[in-house]
Amino acid sequence: MTFYCPSRRHALVLLAGALPLLAMAQGASYPNKPIRVVVPFGAGSSPDVIMRLMSEPMSKALGQPIVVENRAGASTIIGAQSVASAPGDGYALLYTVNNTTSINPYVYKTLPYKPEDFVPVVRVLSVPYVLVTSPQSPYKTLAQLMAAARAKPDTLTYASYGIGQGTHVAMARMLNMAGATMVHVPYKDSALTDLMAARVVTAFDPSTTTIPYIKAGKLHALAVSGPKRIEALPDVPTVGETFPGFVGDSWHGLLAPKGTPPDVVNKVNAVAQTIIASAGFQARLKDLGLVPAGGTPADFRQFLKDDAQGWAKVVRDNHIRAE
DSSP: OOOOOOOHHHHHHHHHHHHHHHHHHHHHHOOSSOEEEEESSOTTSHHHHHHHHHHHHHHHHHTSOEEEEEOOOTTTHHHHHHHHTSOSSSSEEEEEEHIIIIIHHHHBSOOSSOGGGEEEEEEEEEEOEEEEEOTTOSOOSHHHHHHHHHHSTTTSEEEESSTTSHHHHHHHHHHHHHTOOOEEEEOSSOOHHHHHTTSSOEEEEEHHHHHHHHHTTSSEEEEESSSSOOTTSTTSOBGGGTSTTOOOOEEEEEEEETTOOHHHHHHHHHHHHHHHHSHHHHHHHHHTTOEEOOOOHHHHHHHHHHHHHHHHHHHHHTTOOBO
């Protein structure tokens, strides 16, 4: 009696041929247990609010609970690391912003993860920043503010959420385009109280947090950072209307650990796309000054590449470093 014993090469060929079938099988059965979505910000933050808004329809569509886990701190690094080190099986996802992949890799000398540790799933939305001042400020337009900054270099102040944060690099990009310089005042948290009291002159801050204060007359809006005016603030011009070509908004998106099967990524993407396209979700985003996005995983991958290239240049040109 003889036994067939395949060669090592033959066995590897057989295994390689079986891998796509295994991935398809995993995608077909996914999910069969709860899915953990890490939000690298605290409860009540804009990413937390939006992910929790998505979690219920995602759970219904996928047939499993969506467990939102807040892991805040260190410019999204803590939460991002926890997902980067998780198995690539679709049961750990990251709902994050531009700092994770487009800014941190260029601001920090060392990171416990690499952008390549993640698979893009879907870009959910864009987050316009609003450039705000105190209502008592003498600067009523962006042009007036930048003219004063040019006339008095390194005198006027601007706040941010910290060195290397999106609100910092967006301001650096705008000042570069304006040919102006100002004094950066980094905060560990929001500077809105000091802005309202005119203890700092100006800041970019997310639309979600500024709109209620603007409508209440507690802050004055000079411009928004996105390519278009936002419906919630239709009378506020874009920065690009003064400095053509400027775009400085952030984004929210879902990422998965490297190695997550394409069928699993596509299934989550399809569910997210349906939610993003729904009238109720879009209306809620527009109320908050957010701009719905969507698109395929391939679209998000290209967007991340372009986004990172743009912010890397700003970081390099302005020598922005964080430890």
